[in-house]
Amino acid sequence: MHIADGFLPAPVSLLGYALTGGGLWFSLRKISKTYEDPQEHIPKTSLLTAAFFVGSLINIPVPPSSVHLLLNGMLGVLLGYYAFPAIVVGLFFQAVMFQHGGMSTLGVNAAMLGFPALLSGYLFKLRLSFGEETPRRLGVFAFAAGASAVALSTLIFFGLIVTTIPADFDADLERSATFVLMMSQIPLIFIEGVFTSILVSFLRQVKPSLIEGF
Amino acid sequence: MQHGLDTYAGLSSPIHRWEPRCKFVGLMALIFAFSAVDALQLLPVMLLMTGVLYKLSRLPGSYLRQRLHYPGYFLLGAVVLLPLTTGETVLLDLGWLQIRWEGILAAIPIVVRFLCIVTLTLVLFGTSPLATTLRAMRSLGVPSLITDMMLLFYRYLYDLLARLRQVQTAMRLRGFNPTELSWRTLRMLGALTGTLLVTSYEQSEQVYQAMRLRGYGQRTAQRVMAPIQSQDAIALGVMLLLAAAFVIAQVSLSLAVP
Numbered sequence: 001m002h003i004a005d006g007f008l009p010a011p012v013s014l015l016g017y018a019l020t021g022g023g024l025w026f027s028l029r030k031i032s033k034t035y036e037d038p039q040e041h042i043p044k045t046s047l048l049t050a051a052f053f054v055g056s057l058i059n060i061p062v063p064p065s066s067v068h069l070l071l072n073g074m075l076g077v078l079l080g081y082y083a084f085p086a087i088v089v090g091l092f093f094q095a096v097m098f099q100h101g102g103m104s105t106l107g108v109n110a111a112m113l114g115f116p117a118l119l120s121g122y123l124f125k126l127r128l129s130f131g132e133e134t135p136r137r138l139g140v141f142a143f144a145a146g147a148s149a150v151a152l153s154t155l156i157f158f159g160l161i162v163t164t165i166p167a168d169f170d171a172d173l174e175r176s177a178t179f180v181l182m183m184s185q186i187p188l189i190f191i192e193g194v195f196t197s198i199l200v201s202f203l204r205q206v207k208p209s210l211i212e213g214f
Numbered sequence: 215m216q217h218g219l220d221t222y223a224g225l226s227s228p229i230h231r232w233e234p235r236c237k238f239v240g241l242m243a244l245i246f247a248f249s250a251v252d253a254l255q256l257l258p259v260m261l262l263m264t265g266v267l268y269k270l271s272r273l274p275g276s277y278l279r280q281r282l283h284y285p286g287y288f289l290l291g292a293v294v295l296l297p298l299t300t301g302e303t304v305l306l307d308l309g310w311l312q313i314r315w316e317g318i319l320a321a322i323p324i325v326v327r328f329l330c331i332v333t334l335t336l337v338l339f340g341t342s343p344l345a346t347t348l349r350a351m352r353s354l355g356v357p358s359l360i361t362d363m364m365l366l367f368y369r370y371l372y373d374l375l376a377r378l379r380q381v382q383t384a385m386r387l388r389g390f391n392p393t394e395l396s397w398r399t400l401r402m403l404g405a406l407t408g409t410l411l412v413t414s415y416e417q418s419e420q421v422y423q424a425m426r427l428r429g430y431g432q433r434t435a436q437r438v439m440a441p442i443q444s445q446d447a448i449a450l451g452v453m454l455l456l457a458a459a460f461v462i463a464q465v466s467l468s469l470a471v472p
């Protein structure tokens with residue numbers, strides 16, 4: 001779900017950079033207020049970001065083909081306020097090294113994946129206000145965080161596609177194609193939620209500090 | 215590092231020698247100006263200018279072809295879809311398939327913008343070592359938290375890719391079939407991703423300790439960039455003027471068309 005160079009009008013690309021700038025400012029401000037030494041978490045965040053980048057390359061079989069997960073909800077769950085800068089860094093390298101997305105659309109892509117990741121982080125933290133944590137509750141909140149981030153990113157993606165599509169495009173065809181494409185995302189949203197839930201349960205057993213750290 | 219972004223950063227060319235901060239600002243301005251271009255008359259000029267800059271950079275053609283390989287498929291989808299679905303004027307009617315003029319006109323600027331911006335991105339990041347470009351970005355105001363993350367990310371990305379391949383091979387050798395969607399497959403893939411996360415996390419703790427021992431986080435350890443020379447500033451001025459010219463030309467042409 002990356003918008004490539006050349007597909008968006010320049011004002012939308014600039015607006016994307018403005019939104020991403022705002023998201024970064026907010027995240028960095030929160031990081032400096034929340035953590036005594038923000039630099040302490042840089043190696044951890046960078047390596048986890050690289051691990052997510054690599055993890056998103058794993059093929060998930062969805063007949064008749066396979067898909068790659070976004071994992072932006074999972075980043076929000078594990079990295080908290082560091083998730084937004086982590087997504088900017090990951091997308092920057094996807095654009096310059098592998099040409100997924102692009103430099104002119106980096107702002108739009110980062111805002112599209114970053115803000116839902118921050119919301120997922122908040123959503124996952126909500127579980128702490130429900131008293132003692134059980135594995136089931138942890139799984140449910142992880143599912144909600146993973147699925148909601150992808151659902152929100154998908155909505156933003158299709159919103160952008162619909163509003164920036166060429167004016168000559170057949171309106172009925174556009175509506176039908178958008179509807180079909182959005183419906184096709186529902187299984188992916190579900191799979192992303194399940195995958196996040198499995199991943200959080202795995203980490204709870206193997207390395208609990210990873211889901212308590214941020 | 216195989217097929218790294220800065221494999222050809224050691225070549226000698228006017229673009230390689232251009233001061234990194236000026237190069238970053240100049241080429242980014244041009245990238246944004248190109249993203250604003252829609253007028254068909256400006257597209258050949260844009261292509262020509264991109265070609266000249268790529269030639270000046272002395273980067274090999276194979277570098278560009280290799281990098282365009284994957285996004286080319288994505289682009290192909292858009293190029294094929296637009297002429298089939300957009301517009302009223304049918305150029306070619308094959309019964310179930312109609313190729314429309316307006317769709318072709320909508321696809322051409324997208325393709326040209328894409329090619330030009332990707333090529334400029336490669337010129338920008340392929341003509342200096344990544345560490346130098348990141349240092350330039352930092353001195354231009356990009357927060358150090360971001361540039362430090364970028365450096366560490368780039369340093370460990372290939373290690374993690376190699377580790378993923380190793381683990382996937384081991385799983386296949388033990389009979390894991392990753393092609394059918396089932397609860398078990400998802401659990402196995404979840405465990406694979408979790409293992410990558412845990413090993414990266416443990417590695418990051420060691421990395422951080424080693425970095426602190428070497429003075430990471432101390433202001434005195436940060437290097438200051440050399441002052442900008444007049445020829446670098448002139449080249450930046452030229453690039454900014456060209457970017458502004460593209461935007462002005464685009465606005466004038468779009469206002470001229472009713």
